[in-house]
Amino acid sequence: MPHLADRQREILRAVIRDFIATAQPVASGALVRRYRLPLSPATVRSELATLEELGLLTHPHTSAGRVPTDLGYRYFIESLMPRTTLQPDEQLTVSHQFQQAQRDTAEWLRLAASTLARLTAEAAIVTPPAGITTILKHVEAVPIHERRALLVAVLEGGAVRQQLLDLDQPTTPDELRTLSQRLSDTLRGSDAATAATCARSERGLAAQIASGVARMLQEAEAARGHDVYYDGIQNILAQPEFGEGGRVREMVALLEDRTRLAELLPPAIFGDDVHVAIGAENRFEPLQDCSLVFGRYGGATGFVGYVGIVGPRRMDYARSIGAVRFVGRLMSDLVRVVEGN
Amino acid sequence: MPHLADRQREILRAVIRDFIATAQPVASGALVRRYRLPLSPATVRSELATLEELGLLTHPHTSAGRVPTDLGYRYFIESLMPRTTLQPDEQLTVSHQFQQAQRDTAEWLRLAASTLARLTAEAAIVTPPAGITTILKHVEAVPIHERRALLVAVLEGGAVRQQLLDLDQPTTPDELRTLSQRLSDTLRGSDAATAATCARSERGLAAQIASGVARMLQEAEAARGHDVYYDGIQNILAQPEFGEGGRVREMVALLEDRTRLAELLPPAIFGDDVHVAIGAENRFEPLQDCSLVFGRYGGATGFVGYVGIVGPRRMDYARSIGAVRFVGRLMSDLVRVVEGN
């Protein structure tokens, strides 16, 4: 990261601000006018040339204004940007909505995605908390008729999975109830492998139910890859840089392909704080013109999920980072509540 | 609906086929060449003029080819289009996927949307089966710690809702189990109102749980409006007629606004068969350039949901209708299975 004089920092900041606001290359004259710089356009021009040599800005063509490079944005984020939080009233509204949505895992994941999309005016992505969805807390067999039952598994963290089971032998509701109570106690705390082992040591109906549970847990593990929530595609379409051209379609295709999408957020988060990948810094070819702002959330016991947004490089990073951080924190709180602390 | 001579029908069919395939106005010469008509372009031109007078075709401008009107498409669908079904191998693949996804309501709704989007290359919309989600089949209180429990309600049709409950008094797992068993028996078959009445006749912990159930059922009723699944937005972006311009954004905004979206499909289905709304036939302003193909699905007991697609007016109606019909039938089968017949 190059070292800059104060005046250069000031000018770089102004260029990026302006470009974020207008999506147009920024001219020396416009900078002087709009930011009341006590300098002449010529002086600003020479500073701009220096910043360009340092790799922080570019030129679309000879006689156009300046545009930030990935490195320029990076510098901006690291050392020029104020650390902002959401407005108190926004915070209040959002956390209020979250409190109302505790009830249902799927519901609050969807809420998180739509809230984030609205707050940032970008596309938002949320993955469910992993780990939480693969350990059994309780199982129940609900009779449908004498040869069929609905198996309902409550997982650590409150997620619920269900599966129909055709029973080998006719069974009364009472039998089923007793049996599922015993199995629920036996299987509590199991993951898929443990449940499968247990199923082998049982026989008859009990074995059938236990292996049904094992299958559900296994599916729950496998489903993690497909289970991704997104919202705010319209916000991407509203960006002038994505207005036309086939690029948008590829981006949307990526967002709609949950299997690929699930791989987008997780990598490369070390610390606990929000992470930013600018332009070419992310590995996904269709997103080379985009930036990602993402973080992880989760409880004390290490069940973590990811939450983030995708938008143009030219993005209000201060606000985006603030929003992702805030929503991530709210989600962590909720996970902790569900974990029972 | 005007009456047409055989030759006119033939020509109209050819025009619509061609326009669906190419998205370009269709010229008389091109028709003769491509469809090997035993006529001269001049003859075809005069027939085209007749069809235009009848309101089945239009002209973008004087020296351009013909384009179908809404009425033209309507005539095509009613009397020119072959009734087609999906290829046997497609049917097999799709129904196989559906069988694997029985387990989870949310999962198969999502699957239905993505399957339909893939089959038709349009955007797909699916609503959950209503009714099914508002009558209780079973309730279970899972202890989290002594003052907190997770209430899990299994609804008719196998949907599951859940809610955290802070208990007024410390309770042992065994107490909780006994209690929830009794309440499950009492409340089976209730809707929100009945459960609320029952809650008033109980006291202490039982009252708390019962009113929790009532609240969940009520929320389930309210949530129906928000609970819509869509997929295939990328397919809309791929259509040449929607390539640019702000119209697409409005369309996507409509799809992403679940509250409005939920109102899109239900109206005006009388019979059991698939319904088509062409262009201005639907009430939604941003969708005036689109057609909807939608149907309802459901079980014998009258729990119905809607399933459909949105695409450009210029759409392969035969295939779309076939796909919607097929997926709708599969979903009806699944609902019936879950209902226990």
Added chain:
DNA sequence: CTTGGCACTCTCAGCGGGAGAGTGCTAATT
């Protein structure tokens, strides 16, 4: 080091013209 001045470059919108595609009409043909 800063600044005014100036030449130079590049984009963009607008204009005109020519090619091409396609129609509509009319008169000839079957």
Added chain:
DNA sequence: AATTAGCACTCTCCCGCTGAGAGTGCCAAG
């Protein structure tokens, strides 16, 4: 009476041109 060939006419689309405008880069003066 229906069909067809011929032809004039219309409209779009593409191409190249041009002038205006915006903005830079450089240089020489302050």
